[in-house]
Structure formats: C-alpha cells, structure tokens
Amino acid sequence: MTTTGTPAAPPRPGGGAAPPEERPTAQERRRARRSRRYQRDVRWSPYAFVAPFFLFFGAFGLFPLLYTGWASLHRVSLTAPTEMEWAGLHNFTRLLEDEFFWNALRNTFTIGVLSTVPQLLMALGLAHVLNYRLRGSTFFRVVMLAPYATSVAAATLVFVMLYGRDYGMINWALGFVGIDAVDWQNGTWTSQFAVSTIVIWRWTGYNTLIYLAAMQAVPRDLYESAALDGASRWQQFLHVTVPSLRPTILFTVVVSTIGATQLFGEVLLFSSGGGAAGGINHQYQTLGLYLYEQGWVNLHLGRASAIAWMMFLILLLIALVNLLVARRLRKSQ
Amino acid sequence: MATNGTARRSTRRPTRLAAIGVSALVTGSLLAGCADDGGSDSDTGRASDGDITLNVGLFGTFGFQEAGLYEEYEKLNPGVRIEQSVVERNENYYPQLLTRLASNSGLADVQAVEVANIAEVTATQADKFVDLGGQEGVDQGDWFDWKWQQGTTADGRTIALGTDIGPMAICYRKDHFEAAGLPTERAEVSKLWAGDWEKYLETGEAFMADGPDDVAWVDSASGLYSAAISSSESRYYDEDGEVVYKDNPDVRAAWDIATAAAEAGMTDRHEQFTPPWDKAMNNGTFATLSCPAWMLGYIQDKGGDKSADLWDVADAPRPGNWGGSFLGVPETAKNKEEAAKFVAWLTAPEQQAKLFEERGSFPSAPASYETPAVADATHDYFGDAPIGEIFARAAQDIPTQIIGPKDQIIAENIGRSGVRQVEQKGLSPEDAWQEAVKAVDNALDE
Numbered sequence: 001m002t003t004t005g006t007p008a009a010p011p012r013p014g015g016g017a018a019p020p021e022e023r024p025t026a027q028e029r030r031r032a033r034r035s036r037r038y039q040r041d042v043r044w045s046p047y048a049f050v051a052p053f054f055l056f057f058g059a060f061g062l063f064p065l066l067y068t069g070w071a072s073l074h075r076v077s078l079t080a081p082t083e084m085e086w087a088g089l090h091n092f093t094r095l096l097e098d099e100f101f102w103n104a105l106r107n108t109f110t111i112g113v114l115s116t117v118p119q120l121l122m123a124l125g126l127a128h129v130l131n132y133r134l135r136g137s138t139f140f141r142v143v144m145l146a147p148y149a150t151s152v153a154a155a156t157l158v159f160v161m162l163y164g165r166d167y168g169m170i171n172w173a174l175g176f177v178g179i180d181a182v183d184w185q186n187g188t189w190t191s192q193f194a195v196s197t198i199v200i201w202r203w204t205g206y207n208t209l210i211y212l213a214a215m216q217a218v219p220r221d222l223y224e225s226a227a228l229d230g231a232s233r234w235q236q237f238l239h240v241t242v243p244s245l246r247p248t249i250l251f252t253v254v255v256s257t258i259g260a261t262q263l264f265g266e267v268l269l270f271s272s273g274g275g276a277a278g279g280i281n282h283q284y285q286t287l288g289l290y291l292y293e294q295g296w297v298n299l300h301l302g303r304a305s306a307i308a309w310m311m312f313l314i315l316l317l318i319a320l321v322n323l324l325v326a327r328r329l330r331k332s333q
Numbered sequence: 334m335a336t337n338g339t340a341r342r343s344t345r346r347p348t349r350l351a352a353i354g355v356s357a358l359v360t361g362s363l364l365a366g367c368a369d370d371g372g373s374d375s376d377t378g379r380a381s382d383g384d385i386t387l388n389v390g391l392f393g394t395f396g397f398q399e400a401g402l403y404e405e406y407e408k409l410n411p412g413v414r415i416e417q418s419v420v421e422r423n424e425n426y427y428p429q430l431l432t433r434l435a436s437n438s439g440l441a442d443v444q445a446v447e448v449a450n451i452a453e454v455t456a457t458q459a460d461k462f463v464d465l466g467g468q469e470g471v472d473q474g475d476w477f478d479w480k481w482q483q484g485t486t487a488d489g490r491t492i493a494l495g496t497d498i499g500p501m502a503i504c505y506r507k508d509h510f511e512a513a514g515l516p517t518e519r520a521e522v523s524k525l526w527a528g529d530w531e532k533y534l535e536t537g538e539a540f541m542a543d544g545p546d547d548v549a550w551v552d553s554a555s556g557l558y559s560a561a562i563s564s565s566e567s568r569y570y571d572e573d574g575e576v577v578y579k580d581n582p583d584v585r586a587a588w589d590i591a592t593a594a595a596e597a598g599m600t601d602r603h604e605q606f607t608p609p610w611d612k613a614m615n616n617g618t619f620a621t622l623s624c625p626a627w628m629l630g631y632i633q634d635k636g637g638d639k640s641a642d643l644w645d646v647a648d649a650p651r652p653g654n655w656g657g658s659f660l661g662v663p664e665t666a667k668n669k670e671e672a673a674k675f676v677a678w679l680t681a682p683e684q685q686a687k688l689f690e691e692r693g694s695f696p697s698a699p700a701s702y703e704t705p706a707v708a709d710a711t712h713d714y715f716g717d718a719p720i721g722e723i724f725a726r727a728a729q730d731i732p733t734q735i736i737g738p739k740d741q742i743i744a745e746n747i748g749r750s751g752v753r754q755v756e757q758k759g760l761s762p763e764d765a766w767q768e769a770v771k772a773v774d775n776a777l778d779e
Contacts, residue, residue: 075779078428079457081435100775160608167612186757271604277746280753281768296428298742298776 065312072305079299091306101307103282104290111192111267111286112260115199120252123204124245127211128237141212144205152265156198160270163194185271188283195284198266203259207252214248215241246329254322261315264288287311385668387675389417390441392426395496395658396692402684406675413671423447434461440663442672446493448657449741451483454493456738459486463662463669466491470677475698479733484659492661494680497694499625499656500727501560501649503533504632506548507716508643509620513544519718523648530561530590530650533621537599540620549601551594552619554756555748556605558591560623562744564653569744570737576777578743579770588751588766595756602756611635617643625655626695626724633714646718652730657697695724702728739777746772 024032072091074084095101130140147155162169163184171181184190218241226236242249263286267278276293278285285293287307295304389397397403403415418441420426427450433439446454454462465471466485473481476495484493503526507517515536516522526533537550544550551557562568565583570576578584594600601619603610613619614635624632624646632644660680662672678684685696686706701707702725710721737743751769754760760768 077457077779078431078435079453081432098775099771164609166609183757275749277749277772280749280757282750282772293776297424299428299431300779302779 068305068308071301072309074302076301076305077299078295078301081301084302087302091302092310094303095306095310100282100285100290101287101310104278104285104287107192107278107282107284108261108263108286108288111195111199111263111284112257114192115196115203116253116256116260118196119200119204120207120249120256122200123207123252124211124242124249126204126208127215128241130208130212131215141209144208146205147202148206150202152202153269155202156266156269159194159198159201186280186283188281191270191279191284195263195266195270198270199260199263203256207256210248210252211245214245218244247326250322250326250329254318257318257322258315261311261318262288264292268292287314384412384414385671386414386416387443387668387672388441389415389443389445390426390430391417391419391445392423392447393419393421394692395419395445396688396694397679400688400691402679402687406678409678413675415675423449431458434458434663437461437665440665442662442666442668443676444661444663445496446659446661448483448654448659448736449744451493451659452736452740453738454661455484455486459490459492461664462492463664463666463673464490464492465494465662465673465676468673468677470674470681475682475700477697477699477728477731479731480657480697482733483736484661493659494661494676495697496658496660496680496685497627497656497688498697498728498731499627499654500695500724500731501563501623501625501653501655502646502720502723502727503621503649504624504628504644504646504715505621506617506619506640506643507645509540509544509548509617513540513620515540515544517645519645519647522645526650527648528650530564530587533650534590534593534597534599537594537621538597541597541599544620547618549619550599550621552601552610552613552622553603553605554591554595554600555752556623557594557600558587558748558752559655559744560649560653561587561590563655564649564651564732566732566734568734568736569740570735572735574737576737576739576743578747578773584747588747588762591752592755592762592765595752596762600756604753615639623649623655626689626693626720627656629712629715629720630693636714641714642716644714645716646712646720646723648723649727652727652732654728654731654734689721695728699725699728742776743773746776 071084073087073089075087075090076084126144130137130144134140161167163171165171165181165183165185168184170184174180174182182190184194222240222244223236226240231239267284267286267289268276270284271277271279276285276289276297278289278293288311291304291307291311294300294307391397398417403417407413407415420429426445427447430444430446466473466489471491471494473491477498480495480498481491484495485491503522505522510517510522516525525536540550562584565587567581567583569578569581569584571581601613603613603619614622614632615637617636617640622628622632629646632640636644660676662669662676666672680698682696682698682701682704685694685698686701686704688694689696689701690706690710696702696707702721707721707725710719711717712720747769750772751765754765754768755762
C-alpha cells in the first residue's frame with residue numbers, strides 16, 4: 001500500500017490567495033446550492049442504496065421470522081392456518097422430551113461433523129496442490145466448481161442410485177473385493193456416511209476455490225524466506241499457509257456449519273421413495289427434515305414453527321461461539 | 334485509492350441517480366407483484382367472446398386428458414375450454430391445496446382429492462367446497478354407497494364426487510408358480526388363498542420351499558400390510574371418530590400377516606414405488622403382488638416386453654379397496670356452476686367406463702359394470718385376464734370401512750416405522766410395534 005501512495009494534490013490555481021470581498025454572484029449561489037445538494041446526497045443516498053435489501057429482508061426475512069415465532073406459541077394446523085389456538089410455550093417445552101427432536105438434533109450434528117471436517121481438510125489440501133504452477137490450472141479450477149453448480153436434487157438422485165442396496169454401483173464394486181452388500185439406507189452410520197458424501201462432493205470444490213484465493217494473497221516472499229531457512233513444502237504449508245489462512249478457515253467453518261444445520265434437500269431425497277421421515281428409523285432425519293415432516297406431512301404448523309425457532313436459536317449460538325473464537329484468534333495474533 | 338477518485342466522481346452522480354431509480358422500480362414492482370397475486374389471473378376465466386376456461390387441478394396420472402374426455406366435453410359444450418395442471422405427487426399436491434383453500438387464492442375450478450385425504454377434507458374444508466349432491470345429472474345411486482359417503486359431510490353435503498376406486502386382486506408370475514409346482518390357472522390360483530390372508534402366507538411358505546431360490550414370494554412387507562388392512566372390516570377409527578388403531582384386532586391381524594411374511598423372509602424387501610422396486614419388477618425377483626386395478630398399468634410399464642405374458646391376475650384373499658380419488662369444486666372457483674356441471678358429467682358412469690377402457694382406472698359407479706367397456710374388458714399383457722369381471726367382483730364386496738382424517742399418516746407410520754423395521758432391520762414384531770406406536774402418536778399429537 002505504501003508504494004502506491006498518492007502524491008499530495010497540487011495547489012489549485014489561485015489557491016491560497018484571500019478571496020476578494022464581493023456579493024455572492026449567481027454562479028456562487030448555484031455552487032452553494034450544489035454543495036448543499038451534494039451533502040444531502042452523500043448523507044442520504046447510502047440509505048437509499050441499502051433500502052431495497054432491507055425492504056426485502058423485512059418482507060421475506062424478518063416478517064416470516066416473527067410470524068413463525070408467533071405461530072410457535074399456538075396450536076395451528078395446515079387445514080386451518082388462520083385459526084390459532086394459544087398454547088403458550090407448550091410447543092417448546094414438549095421439544096425437551098420429544099425423542100424425535102433430539103434424534104434429529106443428534107443426526108444433524110453427526111452428519112454435520114461427518115461432512116464438514118473431511119470436506120474442509122480435503123479442500124485445504126486440494127487448494128494447496130492447485131496453488132502450484134500446474135498445466136491447465138483453469139481447467140482444474142472449473143472442474144472443482146462443477147459439483148457446486150449441480151442441483152441438489154440431481155446430485156442426490158444419482159448418489160441414491162450409487163448407494164442402492166440391490167442394484168447400486170458401490171455395492172457392486174465392493175463385491176469385487178469380497179465385501180457383502182451394504183444396506184446403506186437402513187443403517188444409521190452407513191446412511192449418515194452416505195449423506196455426508198453427497199455434501200462433501202458438492203461443497204469441497206467451493207471451499208477449495210475460497211482457500212485458493214486466500215492462498216494466492218499470501219506474499220511470495222514469505223515462502224521464499226521459509227525456503228531459504230530450509231523449510232520443506234509440508235513445513236511451508238503448516239507454518240506459512242495455514243496461519244495466513246486463519247480468517248478464511250474461520251469463514252468456511254462458519255458457512256459450512258450453517259449449511260450443515262440447515263441440511264434438508266439431500267436427506268429428503270435420500271430415501272428412494274422420497275420421504276420426510278428420514279429413513280425407517282428416522283436414522284438420517286435432520287432438524288430441517290423434522291420441521292418439514294411436522295409442518296407439511298403431519299400438518300402441525302405450530303410444532304413446525306417451534307422447531308424452526310429452535311434451529312434459529314442454535315444458529316445464534318453457533319454465531320456467538322464463532323464470535324468468541326474470532327476474538328481469541330485476533331488477540332493471539 | 335484516492336488516485337482515481339476524481340475520475341470516478343465525474344460519473345458518479347448520474348449512475349447513482351440511475352441506481353436509486355432502478356432499485357426503487359424493482360422494489361416497487363416486486364412489492365406490487367406480491368399484493369397482486371391472485372388478482373392478476375382472475376379475469377382469465379371468462380374471455381372477451383364469452384368463452385369459459387375451466388381449470389382442473391390434479392395430481393399423479395388421472396388420464397382424463399389422455400382418454401380424450403376433455404375434448405369430448407368441449408365438443409358437447411361449445412364455448413368451454415378445459416385446461417389441467419398436474420402436480421406429480423399427492424404428498425406435494427395436498428399441502429398446496431390446503432394452503433390455497435386457506436388463502437382462497439390460486440384454486441382451480443375443479444380440484445382432485447385422494448381417498449387418503451378425503452376424510453380430512455370433508456371434516457375441515459367442507460364449507461369451502463360446493464355441494465354437488467343436488468347437481469343436475471348426479472344420481473347418488475350410481476355410486477357405491479361407501480364411496481358416496483366418503484365425499485359427504487356429517488350434515489349431508491356431498492362436496493366431492495368419486496372418480497375411480499382401487500379394488501384389489503393379486504398379480505402373480507405364472508413362470509415362477511410353475512417352477513414351484515403351484516397351479517398357474519387363475520381360478521385355481523384364486524382358490525389357493527380364497528377368503529384368508531393366512532392361506533396366502535401358507536402358499537408363500539410352500540413357494541419359498543419349492544420355488545426358484547432367488548425369487549421372493551411377495552414384493553414388500555409394507556405393501557402386504559396395505560393390502561391386508563384395506564380388506565379388513567375396520568381400520569384406525571371407530572364409529573365415533575376416535576383413533577383406535579392400538580386396540581383394533583383388525584389392525585393387529587393385518588400387522589401379523591405382514592410381519593410374519595417379513596420374519597419368514599418371504600418378502601423381496603423393497604419399498605413400493607421406488608426405482609429398486611421397479612427394477613425388481615423388471616427382473617422378476619418376486620412372484621406375487623397385491624394389485625389394485627390401477628397397478629396393472631404400472632406393472633406393464635415397469636415389466637416391459639421382458640415380462641409380457643408372464644403375469645396373470647387372480648382374486649385377492651379378501652376383497653378390499655386401495656386408492657381412488659374424488660373431484661370437488663371450490664366455492665371460490667371462477668366458474669363454479671360450469672365446473673359443477675363438468676364434474677357431474679366427468680364422474681357419470683359412462684365417462685368412468687370410458688376412463689377404465691382407455692386408462693385402466695376402475696369405475697366407482699357400479700352402474701357402469703354392466704357396460705361392455707367394463708364387463709368384457711381383458712388385458713392382453715396379463716394373459717388376456719378378464720380384468721373387468723375380476724375387479725367388478727372384487728368391487729362389489731369391498732367392506733365399508735370408516736376412513737378417518739389421519740388415516741394416511743397412521744398407515745404410513747405403521748408401515749414405515751413398524752413393518753419395514755421388521756423387514757429391513759430384523760426387529761422383533763413386538764419392538765417394532767412399540768416403535769410404530771411412538772411414531773404414530775408423535776405424528777398425531779397436535
């Protein structure tokens with residue numbers, strides 16, 4: 001930044017001399033008016049620029065959020081959404097003893113860990129590799145992003161076929177190495193693993209590109225001096241790349257965590273019949289799916305709203321933890 | 334940063350003004366778009382020259398259009414045009430219908446309702462539908478009484494008229510039966526299990542012992558449960574509308590049949606209407622399948638040429654009904670008189686018979702069973718089985734069951750969390766029943 005510093009502006013012609021004592025001319029009045037208008041412009045137009053967002057946010061974000069909160073305090077059925085019967089905090093207190101809710105929370109957490117951790121580690125490694133001078137690097141980068149550009153539904157349907165018990169390609173391949181057919185969908189861990197692979201497949205490339213962008217902003221001379229000090233490539237990665245990427249890593253962790261909390265499409269479509277139960281034993285039913293089941297299958301909008309608000313609170317909690325971690329990181333630097 | 338500041342400033346003002354203008358425009362039009370919804374299409378119903386367009390909202394494959402019924406009605410009633418919009422799955426169609434009824438917008442002139450939802454619609458949405466009972470050309474005597482009653486509220490308003498029903502038979506593979514030393518002629522096959530699902534299981538045991546090794550007796554345990562419960566006298570509600578599934582011996586009987594088949598390994602362990610099930614049908618890995626009339630087309634479709642002439646149709650152990658639909662006219666429909674007239678025509682016995690002839694949906698109007706279109710109907714894919722006769726016989730004896738508003742949810746949870754856990758995970762029937770009860774109770778609790 002210092003090298004691109006701007007030279008001081010040259011004095012304006014006639015600058016510095018005392019202005020002659022005169023009545024304000026028409027030109028000057030115009031100038032003054034323009035200056036006032038300019039000030040108003042500077043002061044108010046930023047609000048005008050952000051207004052559309054907030055109008056939309058109010059209509060499609062805040063209002064639904066508050067209305068969902070209101071609905072969560074009532075007994076409401078989709079058969080008569082306008083007839084609400086006050087239920088107080090019943091929809092929330094019942095969640096405490098609702099084993100299906102805890103099951104969904106547990107599943108959301110385990111699938112979240114199973115998908116996020118390998119995904120970010122792989123993305124970091126891939127970004128490191130892509131950061132080298134490669135033949136056709138653009139090609140590789142585009143390929144990285146291809147899964148991200150695929151629709152959830154299309155990707156999931158393909159994975160469902162791959163993971164099929166009787167006619168799936170994965171079981172067919174396992175058969176060659178002498179492993180019996182795995183019932184991917186009906187086992188708890190197998191199904192959660194399978195769902196995680198869909199998430200990993202879709203999001204690794206996206207995170208890779210974000211890491212790659214951050215890596216390219218790391219000054220080359222850091223690597224050069226590390227190399228002069230005799231650091232191997234692995235040591236360079238560990239001691240130069242990763243510390244420089246800390247804020248980026250934090251960002252991807254937050255984004256992936258939010259994504260994992262809201263996981264929905266993959267699990268909805270993972271049972272080949274398409275079902276909101278998340279498997280015969282609810283073994284891969286996430287919070288989002290449980291919300292959907294309560295609201296749109298069982299038609300209990302009040303209960304669904306309470307689950308939605310619990311998800312919101314969980315996300316707030318995650319945001320808070322993130323804030324604390326970020327502050328710690330900044331202090332330690 | 335500051336170096337190009339002056340350059341930018343010169344162009345700033347107009348861009349900014351333009352940006353404000355554009356954003357205001359976008360916001361305004363979008364907000365207007367929200368407020369306008371429903372109003373904008375309110376005038377499409379009646380075009381300027383007095384023509385009427387009737388919108389029909391359906392799910393799945395009714396086949397009215399394919400059977401040429403719309404075209405016929407348009408010819409009979411010049412000036413009326415019929416359009417349909419179809420949602421593929423009822424599980425997506427029904428919540429959408431409910432929200433549209435609640436908000437009174439986006440409704441078609443005619444809306445279909447599946448039998449699984451009809452009790453809930455008559456119980457909670459009746460005042461939003463037109464009473465079709467007194468409509469000209471509608472004769473209660475045309476329908477089975479139970480079908481008529483399902484679309485009728487407690488206070489006697491008939492808000493939906495029956496289209497098709499799903500009388501059940503058993504479809505079986507002649508080649509597998511022959512390999513197992515069982516009879517293959519449909520009258521004899523029907524006798525093997527006449528009157529009792531237990532006998533069907535016994536035949537299954539014999540088949541598993543003597544039949545081909547890699548062929549199961551029945552496609553899926555939950556499908557067997559659906560069939561068995563459909564043919565019992567009662568289901569999940571009693572006469573007073575109370576949920577009694579837990580203590581109902583009929584439910585337990587159907588449960589026992591399905592879980593016994595699962596425990597004995599007689600099932601092919603598929604979930605119905607999924608791609609693996611389709612493939613199993615194509616590969617012929619199960620010997621029997623409970624098939625309502627509408628299933629025949631499905632079997633033909635998935636079985637393909639490979640299985641032509643291998644399937645046949647026998648009577649079910651006990652007659653039952655699985656599936657079927659209704660048509661209703663919302664009170665807020667743009668052309669409700671015309672729509673009611675159209676529904677009356679479309680559900681009349683002649684049109685039902687035609688739909689059966691063209692598309693295989695079995696009529697809910699027994700008056701049509703005498704017509705040649707039904708009485709003489711055979712199916713060449715199923716060895717020229719006299720399906721009109723077989724299904725008409727089954728339909729006459731369908732028990733009058735009490736259908737409750739939450740029947741579908743109860744059935745789904747028992748099938749999934751209960752029967753399938755025995756079949757797929759080897760849970761004991763007792764444990765699985767507990768799981769099913771937990772799931773059902775959680776789903777019912779408001």
